Amino acid sequence: MTVPDLLRAELIRAAQELGAPEPVDPVLERPRDASFGDWTTNLAMVLARPMGRKPRELADAIVGRLALHDVGMRDARIAGPGFINFWAEPARVTERLRAVVADRAAYGTAGVGQGRPAVVEFVSANPTGPLHVGHGRQAALGDAIAALLAATGWRVAREFYYNDAGVQIQNLAASVQARIAETVSRPAVIPEGGYHGEYIREIAERYVAEHPGDRSGADIDRIREFAVAELRREQDRDLQAFGVRFDTYYLETSLYTDGLVDEIVATLARADHAYERDGALWLRTTAFGDDKDRVMRKRDGTFTYFVPDIAYHVTKWRRGYARAINVQGADHHSTVTRVRAGLQALGMDIPPGYPEYVLHQMVTVMRGGDEVKISKRAGSYVTVRDLIDEVGRDAVRYFFLMRRGESHLSFDIDLARTQSDENPVYYVQMAHARMSGIFRVGGIDPATVTGDGVDLSLLAAPEELALTNALLDYPALVLGAAEALEPHRVTTYLHDLAELAHRWYHRHHVLGEAPALTRARLVLARATQIVLRNGLALLGISAPERM
């Protein structure tokens, strides 16, 4: 049991002895201000009303019944309206560092997922152009969320869904066809809703080169297949450059060829929530919270997009995923109700909250104080590739993960590309490089550092206790970030941790001190290195040994 766990149990015991109503669940928090100690609880204020007592007086009674020393505390004081503040016994705190250096990469992982399967779907770009910055944010978010779930005991698959069946694909083919026509000196007429980027011209040129039999671009099916294949390859290259790997690629077209779309429509039609009107087949999504009913099958006999969407999510359920998490741009938020409504209407006992959604707001790219809106290849938008080429993969990932998904994100290229202390990603990486530097200079293999026989009570300086406390908070941080599906918490934490590490490094030396003290500090340096590396790994950012 960790120190706060012991204290929590002791608080429960004391409160129950005083006749507190069940259940007692004391919240232990880190106080904002260090002068309020190491831990604080509002237990007395929470219990005051149900127990009919005054908060401070109740706090006094609780403290009087605590065996402080047994749970690693050296003092408890009542403050303000009824807070109970605790000061930990430093040696009991630093003692916990042994577990950090022993667990290494496993430190901060948990088993709450119990090995159950979960699927995280993200990016899922139409193969109609290079990935844009919004996809980049999504790639960083989705990959980190997947890592967080994996770290907390879920068996995670990363999935990319290809909308390779819709109207957009027809527009793509027609756009390429128009550019092919241009190569045989006919004017290009890009269709309405078509694509104007420079990359369309490139694809047209390659098509002509590789299909001498169709120089005029008459074979629209062949053009479509070629263009989709080309763009999928390009997207894959970009994702690879970003360090994102998918376990599965699911093709929308397969839902049709497998007959699943027909099956789903048939089931929905039987399920009492479907009806015919104006020659179309409708689903009564209003029965599940939608603001109006939706068409499933159009008058022309084709399906609307949300039917294959429902079918797709049925496959996730049938493939055994206990959780399905979809990372999408907030401009798709209207699909949430529809997909869930469709799954409920099927009557397959799929939970109402399935799938879960993480929606993120837009990204604006800033340079020199102005918004950047275009790129050479894509024309009307900035690509992920542009960003990666300009500021590097680590900086792009870090910047995309600095903010909550719900916040608009302003990507400052100038800041991201500075190689100085102004750049937060280097600040965190540098802390790791410094810890690594200690071992390098000392000629010590960090993997051999253990707490065995080391007197950790020698770590008594304020900077050492503050750093140790932060390191010990890491597992709870990971749990919270995973539960909330919020990777930015990890980014914020790592920045704070790096600050504590830099401060400690600056004020205290590890090598060249008295041998016992050096050994203790090596354990702290090793633990810091481990947590920085584990945290950066969750974000998909490298932890360099030197910079």
Place this chain on the structure above:
RNA sequence: GCGCGAGUAGCUCAGUUGGAUAGAGCGUCGGCCUCCGGAGCCGAAGGUCGUGGGUUCGAAUCCCGCCUCGCGCACCA
């Protein structure tokens, strides 16, 4: 008009699920290099948490109204 999201320092944003004197980065101003790497450290200035009510011991956080911005409101995806 309806739905979703966001309004916190000059700018970009955090804020531990309701806690104490609201934080960080950038920008501005001022200090620190005989040192395991200065890609670092120390300090200063900077706030009506959009706004008006409400809930309670206690609100940036929860509820209601209003204002501003973004996104979505297709038999497109």
